[in-house]
Amino acid sequence: MMEGSGSSTKDADPDNLAQKLPNLIELYLHSNNIVIIPEAIGNLVRLQSLDLSNNALQLLCPEIGRLRSLRHLRLSNNQLKCLPPDIGDLHELETLDVSMNQLISLPDRLHRCLSLQNLTADHNLLSHIPRQLCWLHRLNQLSMAANRLTFLPLDLGRSRELQFVFVDNNGDLKGLPSYLYNKVIGCSGCAVSSRVSQGERGEAAGEALSEALVGLPAEVKVVGSETDNVVPLEELAMRTLHRIYHHHPTELNLLPPITLPKSLLDLLQFPLGHCHRCSQAMFTIIYPKLFPLRDTALAGVHRRTTVSFVAYCCSSHCLRTFDLQG
Known part of the structure; x- marks a missing residue:
């Protein structure tokens, strides 16, 4: 020393x-x-x-x-x-x-x-x-x-x-x-809302939630909605490649050589996120859902604060069935 x-x-x-x-x-x-x-x-x-x-x-x-x-x-x-x-x-x-x-x-x-x-x-x-x-x-x-x-x-x-x-x-x-x-x-001093009425919560959980309400990574090209049931082809392809890569890596040797831009190769290794309902990897599209505010205990010395949470799902079906309390 x-x-x-x-x-x-x-x-x-x-x-x-x-x-x-x-x-x-x-x-x-x-x-x-x-x-x-x-x-x-x-x-x-x-x-x-x-x-x-x-x-x-x-x-x-x-x-x-x-x-x-x-x-x-x-x-x-x-x-x-x-x-x-x-x-x-x-x-x-x-x-x-x-x-x-x-x-x-x-x-x-x-x-x-x-x-x-x-x-x-x-x-x-x-x-x-x-x-x-x-x-x-x-x-x-x-x-x-x-x-x-x-x-x-x-x-x-x-x-x-x-x-x-x-x-x-x-x-x-x-x-x-x-x-x-x-x-x-x-999260004291952040822009999270601290006053949302019961009526506003239900509305915010649906169509009111948008990129303007909750900051989303710039990598997200499409923000899903309740009425959007069509997943982009790029997203489906990335999910398929990711599934093969992680669950059947030996099968990659049987496939023809795949050439992807570096940004997509990085996504394959580190997905943008995983569905909060079914854990499906997500790459270019998410379905966000705002949940009611709750008190969050800070580390003892700070006052309690109230924050909003957002679930990110891979499909409108997962979005509808996801329950944060479950």
Whole structure:
């Protein structure tokens, strides 16, 4: 372990550290006005905890991805505008704190951090959360407060492990996926409605629900409705390919070569969402349904708040038969 402060830590050379302390497990370099982390940081291959918070970092070198034993990475209160995709190589990472930076996006490859349990990205400039993060099946707490979120991934909360979601102070966030219905949620300061009468609820659950009411991912090309029973051919084809890929992967060898645009290949691997009624994967079309508002208990110290939930179904039939209480 190395606890540092002042110029002695600021001028520390990771190359020398790797030579002198090859078994270094914890390295604390917080509050040192550090601007650059040298590439040699990647030589500390046994490192499990790295604290670089409260510095002046503007970039994080890709070599950070070589720290394959890293379990805790703290980067809060810096000047980072992006994270290197190589962070996805940290397969043992359990805690990632990038709050109080200037991030406008999170790397898609973050979903490869399969051990991640706690992700904190409060006080940044994030407009969306990559849907790939829904595949982090060990993620227990996600905090994205004080950003610019307009919607959340349709599958967010589908994993049983995710229990705490904090999206407070995202002024344009108007609804939450119904998979979060029984989770601990913080959403004070968001645009979710807090006063909806009983009569308005029934109407809102039907034709009043639209993209104008609830923010939807830009990838959704068609928003289904109660009267629309025709699923686009593109959607049917994607569902069929996905079913073959996930349930009968050996059959792909019997098919002629399939050439798809990268965007569709990405969708095949990470669907836009799964139907809240039957778990059917969805790719280009959803049928949204607004549910009555309910009180959601926050994490003890906050006041209770009232939020609206939205179910996303794959067909009008699922939409009609879906019951959030069931």
